[in-house]
Amino acid sequence: MIRSLATALGPASAAPLRRLLALLAAAAAAQGTAYALLVPLIQNLLGDRPAAALPWLAWFAAATAGYAALTWWAQNLAFGLGQDVARVLHDRLGEKVIGLPLGWFTPARTGELSRLASQSVLQLMNVPAHLLRPVVTATVTPLVVASVLLVVEPRLGAAVAVAAPLLALTLWWSNRAVASADAARHHVMDDAAARIVEFAKSQPLLRAYGRTAREHRLLDDALTAQGRADRALLHRVVPGLVAFGFAVRALLGTVLLLGVHLALGGDLDAATLVAVLVLAVRFTEPLATAAELGASLRMAAGNLAGVNRVLDAATLPEPVRPQRPETTEVVFDDVRFGYDDRPVLRGVGFTLPEKSMTALVGPSGAGKTTVARLLARFWDVQAGAVRIGGVDVRDIAGADLSARVSFVFQDVYLFDGTLADNIRLGRPDATDDEVREAAGRAGLDDVLAALPAGLRTPVGEGGTALSGGQRQRVSIARALLKRAPIVVLDEATASLDPEADAAVQTAVAALARRATLLVIAHRLQTVRAADQILVLSDGRISERGTHADLADGAGLYASFWRERAEAEGWRLVGG
Structure with a gap:
């Protein structure tokens, strides 16, 4: 999706997007580092020498401050970029429309263009402003946490590493289900948009013959189809969210049970167990948040695909060496x-x-x-x-x-x-x-x-x-x-x-x-x-x-x- 957004924005506007991604990745790494520092901090704080926790507390505070500063910087850039997305996409779509041959403007494409230029562009503003940060956090922070977990307690870290492909498979299945339903929904939404425009333009004719909205069958059928598509999308989204949420919580439960078992057997001290459980919670929390945003991400990807289809449409070619006529014959x-x-x-x-x-x-x-x-x-x-x-x-x-x-x-x-x-x-x-x-x-x-x-x-x-x-x-x-x-x-x-x-x-x-x-x-x-x-x-x-x-x-x-x-x-x- 990031590549599609950069393509839609064009080379000039893609640079701020890359800068935003770098800041978000740095903030997520700082967050993961802060979580990792909790392990020695808790181990020393609950151990025989609590005073030894002070240096780790200082490092933890520094990592947290770095995370806060990077997040503040990134979010300011994200909100500004969200506004730029609307401006740039409207400009690029407008410039593209001017160069498209009139034969491109079929009723279906006109309805799609209307939706893309209004609803889709507004939704795409949310990608840098609200969606990228949890997505990057859900990717980078768990990687840092899992790496630390493998060092601190390899057995629990191995359990997380084995479960990670299962989580990825569940998320892929959920997104694929949403993608197919969302594509069908876009098609019926384009048809509904075209019918609404048609209904508004044909008011003189419809009123002359006493036709109301309820009696305008084409519009009614299009709106009914849109309602069915919305319900179908919900039916696809909810099972995927439930399945991924269950998988994340199952992973957390497995780590908890395994950690308690090792602690009761004397293979893991209490301080390390507490630290590991904190890391496990920090590992699963961003994943659960990303799962809740999965449908929004999938819809954004569909909107981006539609925008890029218009931007990739063939325009009338401009001459390499333009000529100027001398007469008007x-x-x-x-x-x-x-x-x-x-x-x-x-x-x-x-x-x-x-x-x-x-x-x-x-x-x-x-x-x-x-x-x-x-x-x-x-x-x-x-x-x-x-x-x-x-x-x-x-x-x-x-x-x-x-x-x-x-x-x-x-x-x-x-x-x-x-x-x-x-x-x-x-x-x-x-x-x-x-x-x-x-x-x-x-x-x-x-x-x-x-x-x-x-x-x-x-x-x-x-x-x-x-x-x-x-x-x-x-x-x-x-x-x-x-x-x-x-x-x-x-x-x-x-x-x-x-x-x-x-x-x-x-x-x-x-x-x-x-x-x-x-x-x-x-x-x-x-x-x-x-x-x-x-x-x-x-x-x-x-x-x-x-x-x-x-x-x-x-x-x-x-x-x-x-x-x-x-x-x-x-x-x-x-x-």
Whole structure:
């Protein structure tokens, strides 16, 4: 477990952990030495010359003082390291998450990540702060005591040495039982965490259909499974604790009986018997304490394994010699990509000319959003290449690529802050006037006018204080503020009312004059204004051209255009 913790913390933060272990080992050795000095101290104190015990008392006091000083030093370091564990693990997990491809974030892994970043990290803080000291003490102190016992009374020392493997076997069996139950428990806890998040996010839908928590079967089943896993863990933990506790006490009883037998037979004097019994108690006490912490240690090991799995996950590789594109022309060259065993793009090739607007249309599931995300390198292509200014996106540094591409998604997430905070996410150093200008160009003027605090209005967690259309406009304002030379709008105007849509269309037209613009949209006005239209079907570009080229044809786009035109012509007539 120590090695796993050092791996999770990384080389820079592992040094304080090693220093803490050295201090704890020294403190435990000092404690064992103090216990060992009790033998000559008691022998002389109960012997014919009690005054001879004074030098041993001085040595005992010195060892005890050393133990106290080392323990105080180690515990201060332990508490500080416990705080560092939370900070370092959160930082490392956050940095790792940024580099992971989006394909890694399955619902199960998202639930696991949520548990690891919250519950598991908090539990791992206890490892240096509270768990390491009894573990090290249970290892080092008994070794010192047993070594002294072998010298003072070899027969009793041999009994302890013979029993030690039995104790180790019992502890191994107990930990193994806990490990299997804990692994199963982690799996169901991840599922329960994912279901709870799903249940919270789907409240509007569930309430619209009158579904309550008791009627949400998936959540109920996940929580029930978690309860069963908790009970199974208890059933595994308790027998192991009882068995190890019984073995420790059996060892103490054996030493006691053997010592009394030797004393009654005249082979062991009373003073030595008392000293040996004190040593035997000191030998078993830290072992019993460690046994009680065995389940906590096993759970900590499981949490560490989960953290290290995330930290070991493969990230998108950074280029060894990054290149910087000179232009913003985008080229997809025979791109192939799929999810698991399901191919999505089957040799897609097209060009987005610099400072132009391209509309990408096609049926649902055709891979339009996949195209957009490959452009920003959310995944790496499986064959072919995506190039910006003639440079493969895999050869562009991640930060540079992120600065060049701006996204507006259909599903918008706002952070718990003000409107200005969320818009400024596009460019943190933007001035208030620049934020206000971007908000106006995104059609937020009417929203700001209706809010007493204007841009300083809190949006709530996830933007719950705003409507869906308002959140969408905030997302568009972010992209406008970022001023990236390549902009991707993925159904960005789907939730807008006609007035806001008109304002955004004006902003989109302005973007096309200064940026390379890829628009995934069904709005007729947006598609019609594009410099070129690409039709994606069956994993390939089946049609390309302007609206005038494609609208009068017999292909998929013409059918799409007629359906949209007819739908927009519908009107509700009152009776």
